[in-house]
Amino acid sequence: MQKLLFLALVPAIALAQSLDFETYRTQVEPIFLKKRPSHARCVSCHVAALSRFQLQLLPEGQTAWTPEQSHLNFEAVSQLVNFADVLASPILKHPLAEDAGGDKAHSGGEQFKTREDPDWKTIERWIRSAN
Ligand code: HEC
Numbered sequence: 001m002q003k004l005l006f007l008a009l010v011p012a013i014a015l016a017q018s019l020d021f022e023t024y025r026t027q028v029e030p031i032f033l034k035k036r037p038s039h040a041r042c043v044s045c046h047v048a049a050l051s052r053f054q055l056q057l058l059p060e061g062q063t064a065w066t067p068e069q070s071h072l073n074f075e076a077v078s079q080l081v082n083f084a085d086v087l088a089s090p091i092l093k094h095p096l097a098e099d100a101g102g103d104k105a106h107s108g109g110e111q112f113k114t115r116e117d118p119d120w121k122t123i124e125r126w127i128r129s130a131n
Helices: 002-016 021-033 067-078 118-128
Strands: none
Touching (some): 021 067
């Protein structure tokens, strides 16, 4: 069983390396800091060990992550990408409204109402541009 699990993870790790870090840092990561109307910011919940989407702690008064912290965030987010079926990527599907094809329930709410949400599209574009 453990061996099977390991074999299953190898291609995911190899593929994750082709996601672009600079695009992540300049375009995707700021979305996790942004306040969305009637929702808490992703970062306000996701610094805790609630799920695989675990961001680094921002010290008081710090408004952005250090490059080292961003690399750790990037690694965590890369694990939430499904290249074989991009729309099934947890980072896209879990915070998306159920009506728009998202998961049934996310404790952080339906952060993206539709797939037309510009921030949702930015994350999707980042995944699709991986090579
Ligand atoms: C109010 C707190 C809260 C906020 C704000 C929040 N989340 Fe969550 N999120 C959770 C909790 C709790 C879980 C784990 C339980 C669940 O699935 O609901 C979770 C789970 C997830 C998962 C699943 C990770 C996995 O292990 O598969 C993803 C992806 C996610 N959230 C993305 C986001 C994104 C992106 C945002 C911001 C746009 C966001 N969340 C905002 C509380 C929050």
